[in-house]
Amino acid sequence: MSVTAARGFRAAGIAAGIKSSGDPDLALVVNDGPSRAAAGVFTANRVKAAPVLWSQQVLRAGKVSAVVLNSGGANACTGSPGFLDTHTTAERVADALGHNAAEVAVASTGLIGVRLPMDRLLPGVGRAVAELSPHAGERAAIAIKTTDTVHKTAVASREGWTVGGMAKGAGMLAPALATMLCVITTDAEVAPEVLDRALRAATRVTLERIDSDGCLSTNDTVLLLASGASGVAPEEKELTAAVTEVCADLARQLIADAEGASKDIRIEIRNAADEDDAVEVGRAIARSNLLKCAVHGEDPNWGRVLSAIGTTSAAFEPDRVDVAINGVWVCRGGAAGEDREGVDMRFREVHILVDLAAGGAGATVWTNDLTADYVHENSAYSS
Template sequence: MSVTYAQGFAAAGVPAGISSIAGKKDLAVVTNQGPLDVAAGVFTSNRFCAAPVQWSRGAVADGHLKAVVVNSGGANACTGQAGYDQSARTAAAMASKLGVDAEQVAVASTGLIGELLPLDNVLQGVDHAFGQLAESEEAGSDASHAIMTTDTNPKTVTLDGSGYHMGGMVKGSGMIAPQLATMICVITTDAVISSEQAQQSLREATGTSFDRIDVDGCMSTNDTVLLLASGASGVEADAKEFTSLLSQACASLARQIVGDGEGSSHDVNVTVEGAISEEAALTCARAIAGSNLLKCAIAGNDPNWGRVVSSLGTVPESVAPYDPNEVTVDINGVRVCDGGKPGESRSLVTMEEREVTITVNLHAGSAQGTIWTDDLTVDYVHINSDYES
């Protein structure tokens, strides 16, 4: 279902010859048929942001979009003015089909950095996709397939609010970074909401979801999260419920990205408790989740708590005060480090399940925070030595 679950949206996913994989669906479009055309966006903070990010940031700035065009097979990043022109022409092509202005269409791209797109293929793909637009479950599924790169499966979510619906799709499994993962995400809803509310809810929802996953610590040039609201349900959404629902949708999609992290064999929940603030807890959790050594240990089913505390110990005291002699570390429920010293035997820890939970208590306060990450496997290295992204 994904983006066609909510009323008022049509979608399509077609092979356009952009991807190097012959016949792969690589171009998706999503259109908002209204009555509203409310939209919000959150983008990468990378200073080398891609041309489609530059275009779409401008397009969504007024809080309105009629459609989104997403391609895999090429990022159109670090391509200069020529790249920007490609994004603009792609938007214009879709806009002319819909009889709207180019600025009412957002674009997003993912793939290799530093090469222009095969624009003729993209424009023909837009043409083709426009002809395939449908509100069906299949159309939503096609779109979610068309945005995949190294993803091994499409990632979608559907949720019900009080009288309205929400659906979304995301792609992403590598270049997943501390601040907004490398991904492209489109979420649709038929709720009636204002542009201001859409932007505020989206900012809050991404802050507690996509901002808290870290596959490989690498921030992308192309991260894009777009929210489109059609108002087709006629139901005005309660702001608090809407933000909560959107946060759930983002959290589900973020969790699916970690579950499909490149080459990964474990999903790792790093929770830091007993911190003086949520920010301190998250900083500590990010430091732990970012350790290659720990991630390798987890790949080897080794509950190596020494690599947890040695990473924790790199966070300055000014950021997260705690006494190292008070710190406890639980791995999958076994307290392997107690008061900065060895606790129960690490042989008691079972690591066969895909999900691993590392819980660190700083005993310095009452705040907590969680970061999700993956382990670091031989397959991750294979994928990223061979694949150009």
């Protein structure tokens, strides 16, 4: 049900002609209120796309009345003309809706370094506004796809209120954040500062803990919009839990659809000195091309796990680390443990469990395998 699962929201997804394929490429999400409270988190990349720079400004006031998203072009590395394109897009949306452009967020995804075809995008905005519907959440989710093979939506239903969302992202996924556009909506009554805390708490343990290929995008945008249409004001804890549920669901879908992937790898770190150590170790393992190739070959190569751990600054003693792959403790005390022949890696999900024996903290990071299909898909992307 996507971004229209919660009351007070309408959406649209259309083909504006930005993509040469003619596939849907323009999405609109409108918050009909009564509240327009909003929060956002954005890419940590210092090279930020024009729509990221724009939306960061919009979010500073904690209010968003509409989000316009396009696939088919990232509008990154396009200089001031690119920023003007984003501004013009927001103005066009605001004009058509009778809103204020300063409350219209913009998100873009696609190839870096190319200007958007504004002559097609702007007329598309008019058509998207005309097609706005409280039942078009799926269509909006479809319109933000790039190399995604499926569209991604999620919903968490609570008594009297709902959180729903959509996301896109299939490559260039890395914390923080995974390369993605993500819009989450709720009909709960929530103040902007509570939304902000809930969104940061949720993304920190979900969307920021997936790493497809170690490459951090220029365009990552995650927005959380609250309409207040349910009239219910949940406690912050409840809200955070529901937003986390939706983010976790979307994060899993992003990993499952990662470019060329044949395996989803769940890297669970236990008994770290603290959570930062656990995340650092999990990410180092998630970024080892050698390990990702081994998993692709269904090879329980725990040596590549150890050598990745060794590149971190986390607290651990090499001769106290245990590693289990799919339940078999193939490494005990930093050396060979149980027989690796016992590891069954035929299924899509692979579980790597690392016991650092250095404390009581833990974290889980998701990645996927590295495949020839990833190489093929990314060798031909812009051609």
